[in-house]
Amino acid sequence: FTQVGAYPLHLAAKRGHLAVMDALVAANAGVDVADQNGRTALMIAAASGQGEAVKWLANKQACLDSASHYGYTALHHAAQLPRAAMVEHLLCAGATPNLVDREGQT
Numbered sequence: 001f002t003q004v005g006a007y008p009l010h011l012a013a014k015r016g017h018l019a020v021m022d023a024l025v026a027a028n029a030g031v032d033v034a035d036q037n038g039r040t041a042l043m044i045a046a047a048s049g050q051g052e053a054v055k056w057l058a059n060k061q062a063c064l065d066s067a068s069h070y071g072y073t074a075l076h077h078a079a080q081l082p083r084a085a086m087v088e089h090l091l092c093a094g095a096t097p098n099l100v101d102r103e104g105q106t
Contacts, residue, residue, distance in 0.1 A: 043077055
């Protein structure tokens, strides 16, 4: 956990640094650890438009339907950008398409 409230895996996911992500997970970094806002590395990668990091995390069995404290999932973030390929990948990997955020939005 860093001073900015993010874990090293979150920072690597935000920037799409797959080799760093691989090294961190090999050293037992948890792919589903959440920051102070409930965001996981998968959500951060999706919100940052890092499609390859999203694929990598999905392949590492990251929870696709985890939601932040605001109720946003990785799929919500991908759809907001919009990143059609990322949305498609998350759906094909098993993300639930009709989860709602805390405002009742899908």
